[in-house]
Amino acid sequence: MASGGGIQIPSRLPLLLAHEGVLLPGSTIRFSVDSPRNMQLVSQRLLKGTSLKSTIIGVIPNTRDPEQDTEELPTLHTIGTAGIAVQVVGSNWPKPHYTLLITGLCRFRVSGLLKERPFVLAEVEQLDNLEQYTTSTTEGTTADDGELGELSQKFHQAAVQLLGMLDMSVPAVAKFRRLLDSLPREMLPDVVASMIRTSNKEKLQVLDAVSLEERFRRTLPMLTRQIEGLKLLKKSRKMTPGNEKRVLSMRNSKGGPFPGRQFSLDRDEDSDDDGDDTASLEKKVHGANMPEAALKVSLKELKRLKKMPQSMPEYALTRNYLDLMVELPWSRSTKDCLDIRAARVLLDNDHYAMEKLKRRVLEYLAVRQLKTSLKGPILCFVGPPGVGKTSVGRSIAKTLGREFHRIALGGVCDQSDIRGHRRTYVGSMPGRIINGLKTVGVNNPVFLLDEVDKLGKSLQGDPAAALLEVLDPEQNHSFTDHYLNVAFDLSQVLFIATANTTATIPPALLDRMEVLQVPGYTQEEKVEIAHRHLIPNQLEQHGLTPQQLHIPQESTQDIICRYTREAGVRSLERKIGAICRAVAVKVAEGHRLPETDASSLETSPQQEDKAAPPEMPIVIDQMALKDILGPPLFELEVSSKDDSALNQPATTERSAGWSTFLTFIVKPCGAGRVCEQQRRVRCTAAHHEVET
Numbered sequence: 001m002a003s004g005g006g007i008q009i010p011s012r013l014p015l016l017l018a019h020e021g022v023l024l025p026g027s028t029i030r031f032s033v034d035s036p037r038n039m040q041l042v043s044q045r046l047l048k049g050t051s052l053k054s055t056i057i058g059v060i061p062n063t064r065d066p067e068q069d070t071e072e073l074p075t076l077h078t079i080g081t082a083g084i085a086v087q088v089v090g091s092n093w094p095k096p097h098y099t100l101l102i103t104g105l106c107r108f109r110v111s112g113l114l115k116e117r118p119f120v121l122a123e124v125e126q127l128d129n130l131e132q133y134t135t136s137t138t139e140g141t142t143a144d145d146g147e148l149g150e151l152s153q154k155f156h157q158a159a160v161q162l163l164g165m166l167d168m169s170v171p172a173v174a175k176f177r178r179l180l181d182s183l184p185r186e187m188l189p190d191v192v193a194s195m196i197r198t199s200n201k202e203k204l205q206v207l208d209a210v211s212l213e214e215r216f217r218r219t220l221p222m223l224t225r226q227i228e229g230l231k232l233l234k235k236s237r238k239m240t241p242g243n244e245k246r247v248l249s250m251r252n253s254k255g256g257p258f259p260g261r262q263f264s265l266d267r268d269e270d271s272d273d274d275g276d277d278t279a280s281l282e283k284k285v286h287g288a289n290m291p292e293a294a295l296k297v298s299l300k301e302l303k304r305l306k307k308m309p310q311s312m313p314e315y316a317l318t319r320n321y322l323d324l325m326v327e328l329p330w331s332r333s334t335k336d337c338l339d340i341r342a343a344r345v346l347l348d349n350d351h352y353a354m355e356k357l358k359r360r361v362l363e364y365l366a367v368r369q370l371k372t373s374l375k376g377p378i379l380c381f382v383g384p385p386g387v388g389k390t391s392v393g394r395s396i397a398k399t400l401g402r403e404f405h406r407i408a409l410g411g412v413c414d415q416s417d418i419r420g421h422r423r424t425y426v427g428s429m430p431g432r433i434i435n436g437l438k439t440v441g442v443n444n445p446v447f448l449l450d451e452v453d454k455l456g457k458s459l460q461g462d463p464a465a466a467l468l469e470v471l472d473p474e475q476n477h478s479f480t481d482h483y484l485n486v487a488f489d490l491s492q493v494l495f496i497a498t499a500n501t502t503a504t505i506p507p508a509l510l511d512r513m514e515v516l517q518v519p520g521y522t523q524e525e526k527v528e529i530a531h532r533h534l535i536p537n538q539l540e541q542h543g544l545t546p547q548q549l550h551i552p553q554e555s556t557q558d559i560i561c562r563y564t565r566e567a568g569v570r571s572l573e574r575k576i577g578a579i580c581r582a583v584a585v586k587v588a589e590g591h592r593l594p595e596t597d598a599s600s601l602e603t604s605p606q607q608e609d610k611a612a613p614p615e616m617p618i619v620i621d622q623m624a625l626k627d628i629l630g631p632p633l634f635e636l637e638v639s640s641k642d643d644s645a646l647n648q649p650a651t652t653e654r655s656a657g658w659s660t661f662l663t664f665i666v667k668p669c670g671a672g673r674v675c676e677q678q679r680r681v682r683c684t685a686a687h688h689e690v691e692t
């Protein structure tokens with residue numbers, strides 16, 4: 001059919017090269033798009049266009065866009081479907097891609113390529129007549145005479161017959177019925193072919209059938225096959241009315257006749273899937289290396305599952321349970337790579353100071369090395385916030401070469417959080433211990449029970465009591481989660497607990513742990529920690545290098561005593577983070593050195609040397625500190641001397657020494673605030689005296 005009257009598609013269409021799925025006129029399909037040309041098509045055409053016309057694109061089936069933009073365009077299938085993009089969803093995860101929902105309009109033939117980049121644009125010839133859907137349907141085709149009329153008559157009858165075999169209460173079937181009544185008959189082959197179960201190859205055949213007669217001829221056997229299949233199924237299974245619904249398995253993976261879902265009318269394959277599914281599950285159950293008791297339970301559940309119809313709610317529950325059972329690391333473990341000397345180095349590398357704690361940890365590890373089945377005490381690090389309790393736990397896992405999993409216990413007040421819910425509950429889940437094991441996938445991880453002192457208590461039982469069993473080396477080889485309902489051996493798990501205080505840890509729990517006090521740090525230790533760990537870490541996290549930012553020791557000291565009051569180093573870390581952010585802005589702005597102005601700086605030869613290279617580290621001195629972090633939060637008792645130093649102009653000896661490093665010069669302003677003065681940056685506040 002040539003494009004006669006009716007609606008015209010544009011004669012130039014951008015082409016989407018689709019690999020999977022064949023879009024037929026009248027159906028709607030979801031396409032996932034991630035190759036360069038297709039991405040360009042979406043971002044430059046679909047997302048930029050404002051007219052309705054710009055949402056019309058051509059979909060070329062059976063063609064994969066090359067992964068590289070530079071690669072040659074493959075030969076294109078010559079017939080495609082013009083479609084209208086009804087929805088575009090973009091996502092960056094796991095890699096940038098778009099999902100398009102496209103409704104097919106009509107066939108076209110590619111008559112010539114106009115360009116290949118950034119996306120393919122082609123000259124096209126419309127093949128189908130795009131009538132208004134509302135034109136009266138039945139008369140139009142009955143007038144058709146000869147073979148075509150007969151074919152379309154037969155086709156319509158077959159479609160009605162198929163409809164009669166389906167359950168009208170399923171929405172997709174109701175929609176099918178509506179379409180059958182309302183669509184012009186020449187649309188039926190396309191629509192039916194996309195609704196019944198057909199392979200992509202068959203759909204492609206339908207697409208290639210340009211003449212209507214040919215199209216009817218190709219689709220009719222597919223339709224009859226579907227009907228015969230259903231008949232057979234009915235006969236062999238003696239279906240009950242309830243089962244009939246399942247014949248229509250809703251598949252949302254591929255999109256459907258209209259935005260929403262596609263239904264397939266064939267169940268045979270599904271039931272095969274199903275059979276395969278339980279078979280593979282059974283294989284997994286046997287392969288999971290479970291202890292005997294667990295295996296017995298699993299096999300029993302599997303037997304039940306096989307007998308259950310899929311529609312039963314319990315099917316999903318049992319399935320989930322079995323999935324968890326096979327996923328749990330019953331006998332999977334990592335090999336400890338423990339070398340005490342290396343461990344000492346690693347611990348020292350990760351954490352400064354904490355001598356006592358490190359010594360005890362090493363003793364503990366040494367004993368473990370000598371006696372692998374150590375039923376040792378559970379270590380509990382107790383100390384103020386920010387002294388590195390949690391991060392030492394992580395380090396220990398690293399030294400042992402084990403998986404690490406942190407269980408935050410703060411605010412947990414329900415014992416089923418630890419032990420899971422019984423499976424009889426709606427929405428029952430395993431507890432955190434079992435969940436953690438599933439996550440790490442081995443049975444000998446390091447579990448950090450963080451903040452055990454913040455465990456709550458409520459009507460739902462006492463989570464601390466549940467932890468007792470977990471932490472008791474005598475009992476935890478047969479820890480039973482309520483959900484799992486079989487014992488899991490936790491004896492290989494290394495538990496470490498942390499707390500801020502022992503006062504609120506329930507005595508029974510405390511009794512099972514060996515408390516290691518982690519005291520706060522002295523000022524000197526904090527300075528060391530900052531320079532060895534915090535600053536390098538923060539620099540890295542903010543994408544900065546030591547060549548771009550330098551924080552001298554005096555400034556660190558200043559941050560510690562004027563901006564933070566804490567036993568640990570957490571807020572020190574935050575302040576350093578704030579400085580990094582401020583500097584990152586400067587660096588990202590394409591920060592360059594202001595030209596050295598001889599009148600404002602006492603220039604020495606050495607100074608000139610230092611000012612010469614264009615990229616100098618931004619040095620954080622007291623004034624920069626004040627500018628970034630604001631006025632000090634705490635005053636030193638012996639502050640008078642320091643204060644006067646602070647108020648000196650930038651040209652005094654000390655600050656001049658700093659300002660040689662400084663790429664922007666800071667100077668206190670009249671109002672007592674410090675502002676960053678740079679000749680390039682114009683200061684708008686009236687009270688700032690500008691130094692030139």
Ligand SMILES: Nc1ncnc2c1ncn2[C@@H]1O[C@H](COP(=O)(O)OP(=O)(O)O)[C@@H](O)[C@H]1O
Nearest residue numbers: 350351352385386387388389390391529533569
């Ligand atoms: N001795 C230390 N050496 C290096 N970094 C430390 C040290 N103590 C604490 N930190 C750092 O301080 C931050 C806070 O530590 P964290 O373990 O979360 O504290 P806690 O759990 O004790 O409240 C972490 O980034 C950690 O790396």
Ligand SMILES: [Mg+2]
Nearest residue numbers: 389390450498
């Ligand atoms: Mg912590």
